[in-house]
Amino acid sequence: MIHCKNLFKSYKTSEFEEIILNNINLEIKDGSSVSISGKSGSGKSTLFHIMSGLEKFTSGDVLIDGKNVKNLNDKDMSAFRKDHIGYIYQFHHLLYEFSVIENVMMPLHIKGMNKDLAYEASIEILKRVALEKRLDFNINKLSGGERQRVAIARALVGSPKYIFADEPTGNLDKKNALNVFSIMKELVVENNSTFLLATHDSEISNKMTHKYLLENGEMKAI
Ligand SMILES: Nc1ncnc2c1ncn2[C@@H]1O[C@H](COP(=O)(O)OP(=O)(O)OP(=O)(O)O)[C@@H](O)[C@H]1O
Ligand SMILES: [Mg+2]
Numbered sequence: 001m002i003h004c005k006n007l008f009k010s011y012k013t014s015e016f017e018e019i020i021l022n023n024i025n026l027e028i029k030d031g032s033s034v035s036i037s038g039k040s041g042s043g044k045s046t047l048f049h050i051m052s053g054l055e056k057f058t059s060g061d062v063l064i065d066g067k068n069v070k071n072l073n074d075k076d077m078s079a080f081r082k083d084h085i086g087y088i089y090q091f092h093h094l095l096y097e098f099s100v101i102e103n104v105m106m107p108l109h110i111k112g113m114n115k116d117l118a119y120e121a122s123i124e125i126l127k128r129v130a131l132e133k134r135l136d137f138n139i140n141k142l143s144g145g146e147r148q149r150v151a152i153a154r155a156l157v158g159s160p161k162y163i164f165a166d167e168p169t170g171n172l173d174k175k176n177a178l179n180v181f182s183i184m185k186e187l188v189v190e191n192n193s194t195f196l197l198a199t200h201d202s203e204i205s206n207k208m209t210h211k212y213l214l215e216n217g218e219m220k221a222i
Pocket of ligand 1: 047
């Protein structure tokens with residue numbers, strides 16, 4: 001479970017303090033699928049970065065699997081992320097100097113998995129996202145939808161417990177967005193992962209078990 005308690009995040013400049021997250025209380029139960037919507041700049045990416053231990057917050061608490069992230073040092077947090085979190089970034093952050101298969105093998109390599117096993121597991125997941133014919137392509141030769149599917153394969157390849165997907169379909173047309181989403185949902189359900197999705201698309205958020213709106217720093221169930 002991920003539990004945010006009285007979570008507060010602000011940015012201070014020399015002149016003023018801008019509040020991004022204002023006393024968020026949120027429980028994400030294991031195995032649930034949760035969408036967070038809210039207009040651009042409302043703090044969705046910031047909240048995901050905080051809940052996955054990528055970014056510090058101003059006050060409050062975030063507990064992941066009962067562990068208070070404030071009590072984890074950078075090394076412990078990285079180890080937790082490596083083992084339990086898959087993250088699909090808003091701008092996918094693939095490694096452009098590497099091929100499709102190398103990008104997907106990367107998290108398994110970091111976990112210390114044997115190369116042959118990592119290769120097999122990566123091929124399996126790339127088949128699931130229909131990219132088995134693109135294994136040795138460099139990322140810059142792929143279409144937008146194909147890049148998103150590589151990012152999904154990379155996030156899901158180790159079957160992590162928590163999947164964060166930050167507008168993974170934001171720059172795709174409707175048909176591709178629904179296709180990419182349904183592949184992702186299918187894999188998440190198979191792995192019994194907890195799925196957190198930031199999206200502007202109500203057709204997609206309607207397919208999740210819990211829906212929230214982030215507005216003026218506050219979280220409302222919708
Ligand atoms: N380092 C920073 N310093 C100051 N303000 C910041 C910083 N990082 C983010 N912000 C501000 O925090 C707000 C929330 O940003 P965030 O990226 O979380 O929004 P978002 O809901 O993900 O938006 P989008 O839908 O456009 O992706 C924005 O107004 C942004 O400018
Ligand atoms: Mg964002």
